[in-house]
Amino acid sequence: MVLKRYRLVQQRESRGFTQEALAEELRVDRTTIVRWENGRSEPQAWMRPRLARALGVTADELRDLLAPAASPTPETERREYATRHPERSDLQTCAMLRTEFQQLIDQYDQVPSASLLAEAGQQLGHVSLLAGEARRGRVQRELRALQADAATLMGQLVWDASQRRDHETAKSFYAQSVSVARHLRDPTLEGHALLRTGYVALYGSRDAKTGLDLTLQAAKTAHDASHALTGLALLHAGEAHAMLGQAAECERALGQAEEHMNRAEPTDAGAELVSPTQIGRLAGACYLSLGQHRRAERILIATAAELRDRRKSRAIVLGNLTLALIRQGEVDAAVDTLAKAIEDLEQTRGGGGMNIVFGAARELRPWRQVTAVQDVHDRLLALMTAL
Numbered sequence: 001m002v003l004k005r006y007r008l009v010q011q012r013e014s015r016g017f018t019q020e021a022l023a024e025e026l027r028v029d030r031t032t033i034v035r036w037e038n039g040r041s042e043p044q045a046w047m048r049p050r051l052a053r054a055l056g057v058t059a060d061e062l063r064d065l066l067a068p069a070a071s072p073t074p075e076t077e078r079r080e081y082a083t084r085h086p087e088r089s090d091l092q093t094c095a096m097l098r099t100e101f102q103q104l105i106d107q108y109d110q111v112p113s114a115s116l117l118a119e120a121g122q123q124l125g126h127v128s129l130l131a132g133e134a135r136r137g138r139v140q141r142e143l144r145a146l147q148a149d150a151a152t153l154m155g156q157l158v159w160d161a162s163q164r165r166d167h168e169t170a171k172s173f174y175a176q177s178v179s180v181a182r183h184l185r186d187p188t189l190e191g192h193a194l195l196r197t198g199y200v201a202l203y204g205s206r207d208a209k210t211g212l213d214l215t216l217q218a219a220k221t222a223h224d225a226s227h228a229l230t231g232l233a234l235l236h237a238g239e240a241h242a243m244l245g246q247a248a249e250c251e252r253a254l255g256q257a258e259e260h261m262n263r264a265e266p267t268d269a270g271a272e273l274v275s276p277t278q279i280g281r282l283a284g285a286c287y288l289s290l291g292q293h294r295r296a297e298r299i300l301i302a303t304a305a306e307l308r309d310r311r312k313s314r315a316i317v318l319g320n321l322t323l324a325l326i327r328q329g330e331v332d333a334a335v336d337t338l339a340k341a342i343e344d345l346e347q348t349r350g351g352g353g354m355n356i357v358f359g360a361a362r363e364l365r366p367w368r369q370v371t372a373v374q375d376v377h378d379r380l381l382a383l384m385t386a387l
Helices: 006-014 019-026 030-038 048-055 059-066 074-084 091-108 113-133 138-161 167-184 187-204 208-222 227-243 247-263 278-289 293-305 311-326 331-348 351-363 371-386
Strands: none
Touching (some): 006 059, 006 113, 019 048, 048 059, 074 091, 074 113, 138 167, 167 187, 187 208, 187 227, 208 227, 293 311, 311 331, 311 351, 331 351, 351 371
């Protein structure tokens, strides 16, 4: 009895390869890939290292992938059936795909974004295919909503993996999400994608005026649909005001943001986008921009202590805390804090944290002869080499 290698198929798909693309990568015929996956032949010994590299696995892991599975998982069967018959997609298919999407979201703050790109891109393509063919009504709406979310996530991952340099690709994914959201008349999906576009302006291009316009547009779009998302947008509008040196407007936006977040219920459409630490994280960044360094320090210390399980976010907070300490002349404390931020970045490679941490390192140059400062610079160089 020939048994199909379902795990090999899943690994190929998770790396973003079609059978044709993997065959081209390995310079073999597509039918060779088909035979491997159907269990009708084995990759030859000289081919296995190349196959392992393409699939991103070790030799031992490849051996496990090549072991035949007695039967596919229900999820695999449902995914394959939906791919063959997209017009027959049902709510169970939607639920399975939404669960897979949530698993990607859950990984975002723990691992480098580059490691999630292939799987996220594959999911966006798969969901877009199914949404285009699914029957009208609730199933198609669920798939279109997931398509908008998946496009926003792809923009987020691309931007983060590029160390917040690839603005145009990120914005193209956000624009795709906005288009789908408007088609659905879903202000929460639209507002989230607009807000993410505002992040690119604020933290990528450092264009505070454009960022302010986009964050306020996001807040206005979401106002009647989600207190949580409206509050989040206003937090970032507050930081835009701070970057522009507008202290009174910043305080007003922070106050409005907190009011909206306090009014958000567990059933709020944007509830999963916010967390209790976001007010402290953004307020600390605001006061740093406004030159209120002692106030920023107090808030950022408290916020960092609550972010033990969100390492990308914590690296950003620790980077800003480092800057607040440097600007008060507290060099020893700044170096200790910077070392903790680097430790988080060694695990996550978060683009936001990277930019802030390298900026903090530049501000430590007057003390570059100090041994502890030299040590953190060496760790940063090693981190940069590993990117």
